[in-house]
Amino acid sequence: MARRKQMNGTPAETEAAFYDALSRSDVDALMTLWSDDEEIVCIHPGAPRLIGHAAIRSSWEAIFARGRVHIQPIQLHVTLNLMSAIHSVIEEITAIGHASQDVHVVTTNVYIKTPQGWRIVVHHASFAAGHVSGESTQIATLH
């Protein structure tokens, strides 16, 4: 598949492009943001681990085929060094026909610096109990 070169100068730019591509259900734009490496990892909430471009692309196509999902990353928490960046975000997910429920999504996005800019190597999203506000101190609901 053809991959557009994107000069993403910061991990934040790559992350913004990622959630923008999601909001537009644009698989091509989404996949250009990942590292060319076949070692990339994607974990959707409640779903098994996927490794490699083909499996990850197929998963997003399946998700987009079920309708548009709006994901708003909030409460970003960053760990950064020269070659990698780890973003921990809370995702506010709004799907048509779904009211807000007593769960939210926590996501770990890992970026590495490549000659083509900052690219995604890991996207790990999972459901968490409770509402978003004050989540960092709610330790009573742990498994």
Next chain:
Amino acid sequence: MARRKQMNGTPAETEAAFYDALSRSDVDALMTLWSDDEEIVCIHPGAPRLIGHAAIRSSWEAIFARGRVHIQPIQLHVTLNLMSAIHSVIEEITAIGHASQDVHVVTTNVYIKTPQGWRIVVHHASFAAGHVSGESTQIATLH
């Protein structure tokens, strides 16, 4: 709290020490493996995001208070550069009184190189549907 210096020469050594500390319910040993940075992140399956040593330590104490849990990391998948390492592992969890269920745990462990050796900065564990075997190609169960 006193922290023993540990010379963990590789991310794999730190990870082995992490799961060893878990198997012994040893909170002190467990917490020495994390970066001294207060920006550390821990997400237990189904639970909200925790940030910082105090919240993370309390969460493990609460887990250990409920009984011993044996976690066996399998199917390790590694992305490594000079300063950081991202380990994607499947966790086989065996708790007393719990039979094997139709879920497994997928975990992203992120390590950074510090003067004291490789330390944990992110532990993100979440439940995934289905059995472990062949999980990397099971894309039909995606959300």
